[in-house]
Amino acid sequence: MKTLARWAPGLGTLRRYEGAWLRPDLIAGVVLAAILVPQGMAYAELAGLPPVTGLYTTIACLVAYAVFGPSKVLVLGPDSSVSPLILAAITPLLVTGDPESAIALAGMLAVLVGVIMIGLGLAKLGFVADLLSSEVRVGYLNGLAVTIIVGQLPKLFGFSTDADGFVDEVRQFLRNVDRTNRATLVTGLCVLAVLLVLPRLTTIVPAVLVAVVGATIASAVFDLAASDVTTVGVLPRGVPAPSLPFTSWSDVVPLLVGAVGITMVSLADTIATSSGFAARHNEEVDANQEMVGIGTANIAAGFFQGFAVSVSGSRTAVADQAGAKSQVTGLVGAGLVAALLLFLNGLLADLPQTALAAVVITAALSLMDLGALRRYASIRPSSLVISLVAAAGVILLGVLQGIVVAIVLAVLLFFRRNWWPHGAVLGEVPELGGWHSVTEHPSATQLPDIVVFRWEAPLFFANAGQFRDQVRRLVREQHPGWVVLQCEAVTDIDVTAAEVLRDLDEEVNAAGVHLAFVEMRDRLQSLVKRYGLHTTLDEEHFYPSLERALADITSAAAEGSVTDRPAGQT
Structure with a gap:
């Protein structure tokens, strides 16, 4: 009878039909x-x-x-x-x-x-x-x-x-x-x-x-x-x-x-x-x-x-x-x-x-x-x-x-919205609370030697090149010591994107720039490990929050070295 009600729910309703x-x-x-x-x-x-x-x-x-x-x-x-x-x-x-x-x-x-x-x-x-x-x-x-x-x-x-x-x-x-x-x-x-x-x-x-x-x-x-x-x-x-x-x-x-x-x-x-x-x-x-x-x-x-x-x-x-x-x-x-x-x-x-x-x-x-x-x-x-x-x-x-x-x-x-997604440089806006796009809020405050960049789409083969080019441009134009990638909106990383991440990290490292990852999902962190990216991407530079990442980076800068503090888990 349950099978009948599953495939013919109308008959189940009739069986429970109320006189009223x-x-x-x-x-x-x-x-x-x-x-x-x-x-x-x-x-x-x-x-x-x-x-x-x-x-x-x-x-x-x-x-x-x-x-x-x-x-x-x-x-x-x-x-x-x-x-x-x-x-x-x-x-x-x-x-x-x-x-x-x-x-x-x-x-x-x-x-x-x-x-x-x-x-x-x-x-x-x-x-x-x-x-x-x-x-x-x-x-x-x-x-x-x-x-x-x-x-x-x-x-x-x-x-x-x-x-x-x-x-x-x-x-x-x-x-x-x-x-x-x-x-x-x-x-x-x-x-x-x-x-x-x-x-x-x-x-x-x-x-x-x-x-x-x-x-x-x-x-x-x-x-x-x-x-x-x-x-x-x-x-x-x-x-x-x-x-x-x-x-x-x-x-x-x-x-x-x-x-x-x-x-x-x-x-x-x-x-x-x-x-x-x-x-x-x-x-x-x-x-x-x-x-x-x-x-x-x-x-x-x-x-x-x-x-x-x-x-x-x-x-x-x-x-x-x-x-x-x-x-x-x-x-x-x-x-x-x-x-x-x-x-x-x-x-x-x-x-x-x-x-x-x-x-x-x-x-x-x-x-x-x-x-x-x-x-x-x-x-x-x-x-x-x-x-x-x-x-x-x-x-x-x-x-x-x-x-x-x-x-x-x-x-x-x-495909257009995921192929050419929006990426934004973030700055702190105290009156609004938190970090927001500097394009929409020109008065937003950015920390010296640090660029906070938000990527607003899954990272996959079709847009990985766009991601790489935008990060390259930021490094070329602003000469930061750190690029902090805000990953809250990143829902996936495919094999092609993983290879792009590895090559990009090696490229910017050679120019004296470090990459840090913020608010990346646990599932994607596990995926990064399976891709073997931790041979290039420093496992210690994955952070549960932007505040934690910036605190570690500024603290390390004050001490004159890269932080050795283990990354927290999201």
């Missing part, structure tokens, strides 16, 4: 279903798929996550940040406009995403989500929002274009704007106004429910279809039987690129959302089990004519605010969506397509974070540049290429 949770779970499930339907259909169209596939996806992923997901409140489903990636991945593989081929390709993609996620979870590699740094992720989502909005404008205005790429989308829209259907545009703008204004007035009633129901009723009462307003039409009755989605082996490798991109975006959303809601409920996040749960949900969606999914922060917030206590909320929501398809499949037949475009545009606006850009500009301009480059990659190169640019940019950013 049922009523709030039922209420939350009903509220959740009200937004699952329109958003599922809208994001399906955003992925280039029939609207009904969004409902199939919603049902399958909610049921699967209820069994295999560890969180009690997370809500999965079609997502505005994932759907454009799906469209970008499957479009080049479509030979014709056959929706069945598109559905099969999207299903294959979902299964691949699920397999990757489960593999990462089982291998306990949840940290890969950290590859998308905050500024890169903000830039990617801002670029994605712009791309989505521009892509939905023709549908909002009541016409279609055959554009390829962002620039062509803008050109085609401006060229065809005179084909605007006024009834379609007015309907879409009204829905958009409700979606944007109502949440500012009240959060009791979901704005998307009011907007979609209102648009459907207005369409039926005023017979908007007669004014060439395109509607959703009657949905296929029932739910599909499970089947393995497959087109050809030649499609697998191209889809893998999209699957990796979706995995990165989905994991970043998942970890951020699950951490936030877990903190509210004093729970801990099991990132690896989250990946298994979401991976299983993706595979389930793929087997039921669905597409890749992610955690939805907005839908999770709705469920949480409605009082959800467990994943029974998701099961109730899935059950109501299934009931719609089984018994009320004509209920949304009069829903205008422009209303779905308004839902997508609203979701895209929620992805944008201009405040973050202003914050980056004020605190770290380089982060602003990185974020804008990531956004430009999505807008100008395409969504799929943009996520690749974002990931590469994040990795390069990591």
